[in-house]
Amino acid sequence: MTKTAKELKDAIKARAVAYAFIYDEMKSELGETKARKIFNESIYKFGRSKSSKYKNIFSKGGFKKMAELFVSSSPLDGKIFRPQIEKVNDNECILIMKSCPLVEAWKEKKFSKKTIKELCDIAYQIDLGNFEGCGLNIRFTHRIGAGHKICRMILNKK
Secondary structure (H helix, E strand, O other): OOHHHHHHHHHHHHHHHHHHHHHHHHHHHHOHHHHHHHHHHHHHHHHHHOOHHHHHHHHHHHHHHHHHHHHHOOHHHHOOOOEEEEEEOOOEEEEEEOOOHHHHHHHHOOOOHHHHHHHHHHHOHHHHHHHHOOOEEEEEEEOHHHOOOOEEEEEEEO
């Protein structure tokens, strides 16, 4: 791994640990239900704020162009999250990621499986906001943070 790749991966891992600390503090102050609601909404809104990039491409080139953009715009030519297109047609696309530095960081901190899943539930709100902001349905069938080997997103039209 190059120095730049390591620095970027470390920065993403630092964000993951920050999520954990913020969430923990919010839970202690607000209770789990309210903390989770606020954190989910915040990360979702951040994803929505970035959705125009995909919305513009989707409106011009459909799922194929959007899936290609997802893979080609992944940090360091995909070396960090290792995204791939599993399937794409006029009605849907299936995208996978084979690596997640956020989950790696949480595992390195020895968080429980339950905590890692909770943090992943929050972190993937960015993807929900991003693609729902394009007017698409998104669902995950697999998530590294839930114990799978990959993250697998299915996107289709509403």
